[in-house]
Amino acid sequence: MNPSGLKSSAAIALCIAATLVIVVGLAATGLLGMNRFEAATDEISEDRVPRLVLISRWEISLLQSARHTRNVLLLDDPKAVQDELTMIAAERQRRIGYMLRLSSMESSAAGRAKLDQVLKAREVYVAPEDEFIALAQAGSLAAAKRKLLESTRPTQLAYVAALDSYLDFQMAQIADAKTDVFATYGVSCERIYLLATAAITVLFLFALWLRAILTQRVTERRETEQRLVASERLESMGRLAAGVAHEINTPVQYVNDSLYFVREGVDELLGLMKSPRGAQAPTAPDTNLTELQQQLPEALHRADEGLSRIAAIVRSMKEYAHPDDGPMTPADINHGILTTLTIGTHEYKYVADVETHLGPLPPVMCHSGLVNQVILNLVINAAHAIGDVMKSTHRRGLIVIRTFVEGDQAVISVGDNGGGISEAIRDRIFEPFFTTKEVGRGTGQGLTIARNVVVRLHGGTVTFQTQPGHGTTFFVRLPIAGKGAQVQAAAA
Amino acid sequence: MSAILLVDDEQQILDGLRGLLRRERSRWQMEFVTSGAAALATLARQPYEVLVTDMRMPGMDGAELLTRVREQHPRMARLVLTGQASTADLVRALPVAQQIIAKPCERADLCSTIERSLSAQTLVPNPQVQALVGGLRRLPFRPECCAALSGAMGRRDVTPADIARIVEQDPALTLMTLSMANAASFGDSVGSLSVQVAVERIGFQLLRALAQSIEANAPPAAQPKHPPAAHLWTRALRQARLARQFVPDPALRDEAYASALLLNLGQIVLAERHGAEYALRLDELASSDASTCEFERLTFGYTHPELGAYLVAAWSLPFRLAELIAHHHAPAWLASSPNPLGAPVYAAEALTHAMESRAPLPLARIDPSIRELPSVKPSLGLWQSLAQTAA
Numbered sequence: 001m002n003p004s005g006l007k008s009s010a011a012i013a014l015c016i017a018a019t020l021v022i023v024v025g026l027a028a029t030g031l032l033g034m035n036r037f038e039a040a041t042d043e044i045s046e047d048r049v050p051r052l053v054l055i056s057r058w059e060i061s062l063l064q065s066a067r068h069t070r071n072v073l074l075l076d077d078p079k080a081v082q083d084e085l086t087m088i089a090a091e092r093q094r095r096i097g098y099m100l101r102l103s104s105m106e107s108s109a110a111g112r113a114k115l116d117q118v119l120k121a122r123e124v125y126v127a128p129e130d131e132f133i134a135l136a137q138a139g140s141l142a143a144a145k146r147k148l149l150e151s152t153r154p155t156q157l158a159y160v161a162a163l164d165s166y167l168d169f170q171m172a173q174i175a176d177a178k179t180d181v182f183a184t185y186g187v188s189c190e191r192i193y194l195l196a197t198a199a200i201t202v203l204f205l206f207a208l209w210l211r212a213i214l215t216q217r218v219t220e221r222r223e224t225e226q227r228l229v230a231s232e233r234l235e236s237m238g239r240l241a242a243g244v245a246h247e248i249n250t251p252v253q254y255v256n257d258s259l260y261f262v263r264e265g266v267d268e269l270l271g272l273m274k275s276p277r278g279a280q281a282p283t284a285p286d287t288n289l290t291e292l293q294q295q296l297p298e299a300l301h302r303a304d305e306g307l308s309r310i311a312a313i314v315r316s317m318k319e320y321a322h323p324d325d326g327p328m329t330p331a332d333i334n335h336g337i338l339t340t341l342t343i344g345t346h347e348y349k350y351v352a353d354v355e356t357h358l359g360p361l362p363p364v365m366c367h368s369g370l371v372n373q374v375i376l377n378l379v380i381n382a383a384h385a386i387g388d389v390m391k392s393t394h395r396r397g398l399i400v401i402r403t404f405v406e407g408d409q410a411v412i413s414v415g416d417n418g419g420g421i422s423e424a425i426r427d428r429i430f431e432p433f434f435t436t437k438e439v440g441r442g443t444g445q446g447l448t449i450a451r452n453v454v455v456r457l458h459g460g461t462v463t464f465q466t467q468p469g470h471g472t473t474f475f476v477r478l479p480i481a482g483k484g485a486q487v488q489a490a491a492a
Numbered sequence: 493m494s495a496i497l498l499v500d501d502e503q504q505i506l507d508g509l510r511g512l513l514r515r516e517r518s519r520w521q522m523e524f525v526t527s528g529a530a531a532l533a534t535l536a537r538q539p540y541e542v543l544v545t546d547m548r549m550p551g552m553d554g555a556e557l558l559t560r561v562r563e564q565h566p567r568m569a570r571l572v573l574t575g576q577a578s579t580a581d582l583v584r585a586l587p588v589a590q591q592i593i594a595k596p597c598e599r600a601d602l603c604s605t606i607e608r609s610l611s612a613q614t615l616v617p618n619p620q621v622q623a624l625v626g627g628l629r630r631l632p633f634r635p636e637c638c639a640a641l642s643g644a645m646g647r648r649d650v651t652p653a654d655i656a657r658i659v660e661q662d663p664a665l666t667l668m669t670l671s672m673a674n675a676a677s678f679g680d681s682v683g684s685l686s687v688q689v690a691v692e693r694i695g696f697q698l699l700r701a702l703a704q705s706i707e708a709n710a711p712p713a714a715q716p717k718h719p720p721a722a723h724l725w726t727r728a729l730r731q732a733r734l735a736r737q738f739v740p741d742p743a744l745r746d747e748a749y750a751s752a753l754l755l756n757l758g759q760i761v762l763a764e765r766h767g768a769e770y771a772l773r774l775d776e777l778a779s780s781d782a783s784t785c786e787f788e789r790l791t792f793g794y795t796h797p798e799l800g801a802y803l804v805a806a807w808s809l810p811f812r813l814a815e816l817i818a819h820h821h822a823p824a825w826l827a828s829s830p831n832p833l834g835a836p837v838y839a840a841e842a843l844t845h846a847m848e849s850r851a852p853l854p855l856a857r858i859d860p861s862i863r864e865l866p867s868v869k870p871s872l873g874l875w876q877s878l879a880q881t882a883a
Contacts, residue, residue, distance in 0.1 A: 247575075248575075249575030249594075249595040249596055250502055250504075250505060250575050250595060251504070252595070252596040253505055253508060253575065253595040253596040253597070254502070254504045254505050254507065254508030254509075255508075256508070256596050256598075257505075257508030257509055257511055257512035257599075258507075258508050258511055260511070260512050260599055261508075261511030261512060261514060262511075264514070264515070295511065298507070299507075299508075299511050302504055302507060302508060305504070306504065346548070349550070350548060350549070350550045350553075351550075394551070396550075
């Protein structure tokens with residue numbers, strides 16, 4: 001794993017760990033906060049509110065009791081009065097239940113004091129009520145009514161006032177508890193907000209970091225890829241340049257040498273001409289007129305021939321390296337093949353002869369520079385295949401290049417009588433970087449590039465026939481009308 | 493008259509060369525053939541001193557021809573004249589060629605390269621030395637330096653200075669690098685002996701080829717844990733550093749370093765060839781200069797100064813360095829030589845030996861003829877203290 005990979009996986013691990021810590025922290029704080037919140041609300045709902053309810057019911061019961069008492073005042077029928085009295089007694093029983101439950105629930109001193117006040121007020125209220133009930137039950141309804149009118153009214157009011165005060169106290173308690181709840185809630189919310197903000201910030205920073213690392217990796221990978229493509233292009237250009245340089249260096253060497261000789265020879269001849277006619281003292285002791293006479297024209301001829309050779313190579317180079325950034329243009333494939341063979345002479349001339357059978361081809365819509373490169377790659381592969389066999393046989397091989405038309409396609413075939421492609425690797429030869437050649441002889445990109453150029457850019461095909469021990473022939477088929485035209489035709 | 497054989501598959505090239513070298517016919521007997529097989533046939537008939545061959549030829553190519561010539565005619569100087577400089581070709585050529593000249597080349601460069609090969613044979617006429625050096629399948633490279641070089645060449649951010657630091661730890665690598673940098677291919681052969689300059693001059697493609705050729709030629713067996721030349725390498729480095737310090741002129745320091753480093757290359761070749769026994773014997777004899785050479789002459793028939801000088805000259809390093817190495821046990825010659833580096837390099841070697849054997853009077857190891865030189869006498873005290881500091 002490369003350093004940046006290490007870095008990014010460390011970042012991912014860190015990020016996950018940090019996220020976990022934050023989630024656990026949030027959950028813990030949240031739970032703690034919720035616990036306190038819940039406890040506070042529980043206090044209200046299970047403690048304060050029931051008391052409030054009991055007190056309210058107590059007061060309602062008291063008011064009910066007051067209603068029944070008023071009814072007694074208004075009624076004259078002893079039977080009805082008796083019913084009302086039963087109701088009053090029942091209400092009192094009910095209130096005693098409330099009282100007992102409240103006194104068991106009330107734990108705080110303040111609450112107990114309030115309850116005691118209520119109980120005192122009750123004592124005051126209960127005594128005349130008892131007398132009234134006794135009188136009524138005894139049948140002296142008028143006396144009972146009088147007693148009632150005399151005494152119950154103010155005590156009842158005091159009783160209600162005490163209850164109200166108790167109720168208010170409970171309400172105040174609830175309000176306090178509510179404040180407490182909201183305070184607790186607020187604090188835990190604040191904490192949660194803080195934590196969440198922190199978490200989001202941290203995650204955001206992590207995300208930024210990760211993004212930076214990933215971007216860097218992507219950039220690095222893209223750069224590596226670009227470098228690979230560039231180096232491949234450079235290598236193929238460099239290889240070609242080296243080859244072409246070799247092709248040019250050779251004639252340059254003998255053109256130079258010949259011209260040097262011509263200069264020397266001419267100097268000697270001029271020296272001879274200056275010296276008195278017929279003198280036997282030539283300027284250079286080894287000047288041999290016969291030799292010069294024979295060799296000077298030869299040297300000039302050699303220089304001339306070398307210069308035309310250089311010119312031909314340079315011309316081919318220019319044609320071969322046709323720029324391909326524009327649209328496809330109609331090109332003479334046969335001419336391209338001949339140019340390419342001139343350029344690539346050094347790739348095959350030591351191992352094989354090349355035979356061309358170029359049939360009549362219409363102009364083919366293509367990127368001619370790229371097609372030339374494909375042809376060169378196939379020729380180089382053929383030369384290498386022959387070279388491998390030649391190591392043992394020492395016999396020169398033959399590369400045969402044919403072109404012909406097949407339907408709406410132009411076909412270029414490049415065949416060799418090398419060793420063929422073994423069954424085992426037939427499926428792999430188009431894979432990038434797949435090569436059987438030793439280091440320094442091939443990058444394994446030639447056929448991949450060939451296929452990319454032919455199939456992707458031109459909508460053509462690359463196929464091959466091979467027979468182990470007898471050789472391989474590659475077929476490149478290019479749609480004559482170009483890629484777009486074929487697609488349109490298919491659509492129509 | 494020296495005999496020179498030129499091989500190229502292009503008749504035109506040969507005709508051109510024939511015209512180019514026409515004036516040399518008075519001193520060189522030249523033969524031009526168009527194939528490796530024809531070259532071997534010609535060589536079988538008559539001995540030649542120098543072979544100049546093309547690399548890419550149909551049938552037997554240059555590298556193969558050179559390899560066969562190395563086996564069959566090791567005394568012949570082997571030069572390559574090539575228009576092809578692909579790394580793969582260089583990797584094959586470097587181990588067998590003593591000098592690579594690029595086409596197109598000027599008449600003067602071609603002639604001077606041939607002359608240097610011939611002068612090596614004149615300087616060290618001993619046929620045994622010529623055969624031994626010419627037949628070497630591999631220079632005695634220091635394994636750890638080769639590994640470091642390969643490693644460095646694989647790095648993307650490597651600088652020439654990094655490479656130079658590795659190369660100058662190994663006499664054989666230094667010899668190859670300086671030789672390549674002094675090749676006529678670089679036009680003006682200034683005869684610089686600075687490793688850093690050499691590395692910059694030859695560039696990474698050639699260095700990579702060099703590293704690859706060394707790897708490809710690595711000895712098959714595992715290296716012994718203590719190579720016989722181990723302490724010779726250490727000593728060479730020590731005396732090289734000392735020599736650099738002994739020379740006040742900055743322009744000459746690199747040359748002083750290279751000279752002292754390559755001074756005992758012959759010993760390293762012998763140690764690799766004859767193993768630990770030779771190294772042991774050397775240590776016993778280390779007390780006296782004369783006896784080392786005497787011992788070598790009696791045992792092998794030649795001495796390490798001859799061997800070193802021939803190596804350096806055959807690989808086209810400047811003749812003044814070959815002369816210095818040939819005479820580094822001849823203080824009287826050094827004292828009268830115009831080469832200003834003779835005395836300091838000699839003193840660096842003597843003082844390194846003295847420090848190794850803990851001699852009580854280190855300066856006594858320096859021959860009086862050197863000690864009394866007016867250019868040396870005032871520096872002796874400084875040199876001794878430098879040597880003591882280094883030890």
